Amino acid sequence: MSTPLSSSYRDPLQTPIQYVKGVGPILSSLLERKGIRTVEEALYFLPRTYEDRRHLKKVSELKPGERQSGLGEVRSCGLVYYSNSKRRIFEVVVGDETGEVRLKWFRGNERSLFYRFRKGTKLLFTGETRWFNHQKVMIHPDVEVIGEEGEKDFLHFKRIVPIYSETEGLPQRTLRRILRNVLDRYASHLSSPIPADILRRQKLIDFREAFERVHFPPDEEPMEALLQHRSEGHRRIVFDELFFLQLGLALKKKDRELETGISFKGNGNLTERFLSHLPFRLTRAQERVFQEIREDMERPTPMNRLIQGDVGSGKTIVAFMACLVALECGYQASVMAPTEVLAEQHWRTLRPWAELLGMRIELLTGSIKGMEKESLYESVRRGAIDLLIGTHALIQEAVEFHRLGLAVIDEQHKFGVLQRAMLRKKGVNPDILVMTATPIPRTLAMTVYGDLDLSILDEMPPGRKPVETRYYPDSSRPRVYEIVREEIRKGRQAFFVCPLVEESEKLDLKDATKMAEHLQREAFPEVRVGLLHGRMGSEEKESVMKAFQEGQIQILVSTTVIEVGVDVPNASVMVVEHAERFGLSQLHQLRGRIGRGEHPSTCLLLTPHGISKEARARLRALVKTQDGFRIAEEDLTLRGPGEFWGTRQSGFPDLRAVHLVRDTPLLIEARKEAFRLVSEDPDLSNSDHRGLREAVTRKWKGGLELVSVA
DSSP states (O other): OOOOGGGSSSSSSSGGGGTTOOOHHHHHHHHTTTTTTTHHHTTOOOSEEEEEESSOOOOGGGOSSSEEEEEEEOOOOEEEETTOSSSSSEEEEETTTTTTEEESSSSOOHHHHHSSSSSTEEEEEEEEEEEEETTTEESSOOEETTSSSTTOOSSSSSEEEEEEBBBTTBBHHHHHHHHHHHHHGGGGGOOOOOOOOHHHTTOOOOHHHHHHHHHHHOOOSSSHHHHHHOHHHHHHHHHHHHHHHHHHHHHHHHHHHOOOOOOOOOOSHHHHHHHHHHHSSOOOHHHHHHHHHHHHHHHHOOOOEEEEEEEEEEEHHHHHHHHHHHHHOOEEEEOOSSSHHHHHHHHHHHHHHHHHHHEEEEEOTTTTTHHHHHHHHHHHHOOSSSSEESSGGGGGGGGOOSSSSEEEEETTGGOOHHHHHHHHTTTTSSSEEEEEESSOOOHHHHSSSSSSSEEEEOOOOOOOOOOOEEEGGGGGHHHHHHHHHHHHHHTTTEEOSSSSSOSSSSSOOOOOOHHHHHIIIOOTTOOOOOEEEEEEEEHHHHHHHHHHHTSSSSSEEGGGGGGSSSSOTTTTEEEEGGGSOOHHHHHHHHHHTSSSSSSOOOEEEEEOOOOOOOHHHHHHHHHHOOOOHHHHHHHHHHHHHHHHHSSSOTTHHHOOOTTTTTHHHHHHOOOOHHHHHHHHTTTTGGGGGGGHHHHHHHHHHTTTGGGGGG
């Protein structure tokens, strides 16, 4: 089989990595595990850190506990057996005029090692020096035999050396050789059409040079900047990614501003009637946010707004008032939620208000079948239903609105971009209101929601009490059960949250089904224990929730299906099993299910022994604060944006070099430059910007038409 040449590919950067010199099918399969399938993906596989191997130490200068590089001559090598170990250890004694150091390998091909380390061979070596039996030792050091690649062209020594994220079968030396070959052959094809005036203002270096300097830094590169990923090369690559992200968002925002939408100019009577029936007053934050929404809805361009607020801040009331603005003007409204539990909760909450105001409200979920579903479709089509609440079922092709004016998307990060766009297309440029109870750090909001106007509910309604949070190892389970039992004696109720529905062969985790059986039979036989999870049918879930809300069930065992939307004021304690398996923001959401009544509430986090330092740090952060925004920032810092989002955003550009916490200053600059450019050239029609238009379309992978509801 002949090997295709990179010239046979329209874009050489899309050449499969298999055809790069020194790779082949075996290494390419290993590289694919690291997400490297093409030449371009290899170039964006940036070093995770660096080692300074420019200055070689004498053996006498090697300090225990430090990672250093040295030069010496092989004095002996062979297999060594230690009396306290049955394993054979390959040992190379390397020395110079100042002393000796022993290099040890506990694994490896012995024949290859014997062949490589012959007596008299000169070696460059790097590793952490240790003391063992009064001798200097290095375990599995990086080594370079002088003469292997020529003394004037070292990849692994006598320079600042890149250290990559490894996978089994791909050691550092192999990764460096591959990246060197990729740069030598393909770097000339790297280009970026960012205008020269922007590059000058931001003091950015050449794009191709940036990749060379990041992968193989010159000797004069400051080590501190490299280690912090803030070198000139890093800045150029990161800025490029952020600029095209923000350029797409700026184009989308400008495009929305040019569209003709619905100008909702009612008299406000419906909203006033609703407020007159409320048994409480809106918070100042709710009043402010509703005013922002109403002003948006009066404009003749489509609203595209995000309501962001902590758990219990009153987003649903504000969203319902926005629906009333649309309904008063003769339009329909819809609310799409990610789970049936949340959709049903919204329906139960809003139905009494809607009916009181003479509005017809209905629920559409996947559980509704047959004639009932067909009848519902027909009513929506005729305009007989004013407000339709549902799940993904709302975006099915069969659902046709008579006159959709407002689409509300709750917990929007649970949906893909395509699903949100499909809901928008159910009307003719309807207003879009998305809301989330997951507080989003500013950097993330500027990235994912850069084309949305942002409203923040930063005030809690009176009566919401802070939830005390405690963290226990699994060995303290009896104490946790006693706390739950005491609350039940007081007439309160409890949640137990598990990460799985059923037992898994692959994961040693508590599952909801077994936990419910254990609690009912062994721990709390005197009370009624209920079970709730996403695989249950709609009627069964509704029956369980109703029994829990009415106090017939004292303990509800659930998966994260209760993360949002469940409101049981009498529930005063929550136990989260395997809390280390959840993100901070998700734990904060779960915790928000309690503390909704007049009673003091407690969230108890249970974990097995031996969890990681990072997991402990996350749980400690939750114990310390009730502030959802601080928690979200901590979550983003500890876990990164990929895990924070939970699911990959379809049509969203890859951010391969960006770290949103570290690169916030560059994000702000990239946003400023992108939005300035679009304000001057709204459709990038300037001949100098043709390359920009092609690049932003390619990087957004067709997602530009979708991102307005991201």
